[in-house]
Amino acid sequence: MNPFPVILSAPSGGGKxxxxxxxxxxxxxxxxxxxxxxxxxxxxxxxxxxxxxxxRREFIERQQRGEFxxxxxxxxxxxxxxxxxxxxxxxxxxxxxxxxxVQGALQFRRxxxxxxxxxxxxxxxxxxxxxxxxxxxxxxxxxxxxxxxALQELQAVDEYQYVVVNDDxxxxxxxxxxxxxxxxxxxxxxxxLRLQVTQLIERLELEIENHSH
Ligand code: 5GP
Numbered sequence: 001m002n003p004f005p006v007i008l009s010a011p012s013g014g015g016k017x018x019x020x021x022x023x024x025x026x027x028x029x030x031x032x033x034x035x036x037x038x039x040x041x042x043x044x045x046x047x048x049x050x051x052x053x054x055x056r057r058e059f060i061e062r063q064q065r066g067e068f069x070x071x072x073x074x075x076x077x078x079x080x081x082x083x084x085x086x087x088x089x090x091x092x093x094x095x096x097x098x099x100x101x102v103q104g105a106l107q108f109r110r111x112x113x114x115x116x117x118x119x120x121x122x123x124x125x126x127x128x129x130x131x132x133x134x135x136x137x138x139x140x141x142x143x144x145x146x147x148x149x150a151l152q153e154l155q156a157v158d159e160y161q162y163v164v165v166n167d168d169x170x171x172x173x174x175x176x177x178x179x180x181x182x183x184x185x186x187x188x189x190x191x192x193l194r195l196q197v198t199q200l201i202e203r204l205e206l207e208i209e210n211h212s213h
Contacts, residue, residue: 002191005086005096005112006030006180009105010120010152012132015166019120020099022173027180031089033096036062039077052082070100070107075145081108095180103155116183118176119160123167 003186010016024030036052038059047053054062059078063071071080089096098115100108109115122128157163162179166172183189190196201213 001029001093001184002114003029003090003093003095003190004189005033005090005098005108005115006176007098007100007105007108007115007117008120008176009100009117009153009156009160010104010166011128011153012123012135012146013048014120014122014128015131015169015172015196016120017099018169019166019173019176020097022169023176024097026173027177029094030097030180031092031094033081033085033089033098035079035081035085035100036068037077037079069111070104072101072103072107074101074103074141075149079104083111085111096189102153102159103203106156107157116162116179117160118164118179119157119161120160120172121157121165123165 003051008016008020021041024032026205034048034050034052036054038054038056040055041047041051045051045053057078059071062082067082067084068080069079069083069086073079075185079101080082081098081104084130086096086098098108105117109117122131126153128150132143164172164175164179187193
């Protein structure tokens with residue numbers, strides 16, 4: 001099997017992180033790419049597990065050294081995916097679960113064109129607003145910034161191969177899991193397809209030959 005990155009994007013509050021976590025807990029053929037960020041850790045977060053927490057200076061130095069497959073500024077903080085993280089998971093034979101924003105996703109697909117891109121949509125405007133409000137602990141101006149970035153993110157939906165409406169979490173997780181299964185079987189990804197088919201053809205030809213004597 002040829003493992004590939006799976007990119008989940010959504011307007012903030014779309015539930016993509018929850019979907020990604022649920023899938024990682026269910027499927028041993030998935031691994032997580034730990035991102036770098038310059039934002040401060042939240043109480044339950046651990047360095048190296050949830051993110052690599054970097055100073056802005058360190059982030060920029062590593063960016064200049066070309067270590068990132070993509071990077072973006074989200075809500076005033078820098079986020080980026082290390083090339084080495086993605087390769088580490090791929091080398092372990094696992095698909096790479098990527099929870100990244102829309103700007104980053106488009107850059108990332110250029111670096112890893114074999115990626116599968118999935119956009120997670122909230123089921124309605126009301127649900128989107130409710131989810132955005134729930135996560136909003138910040139001041140009024142940041143609320144507007146969040147609404148604006150959700151609006152911009154929604155406009156990128158056409159860049160994605162798949163769309164999953166996150167009405168019910170279990171169904172959304174199942175659907176993303178089915179997309180991964182279908183992609184594994186897609187012709188372009190099947191390892192050694194030519195060789196497998198050639199061997200089958202050779203075997204048939206031999207049999208035909210035997211029958212004709
Ligand atoms: P949070 O700070 O709430 O963990 O994440 C904020 C936003 O940054 C989310 O939309 C998340 O998907 C995005 N994000 C997390 N890691 C990365 C990354 O490595 N690259 C990019 N471009 N976005 C990321």
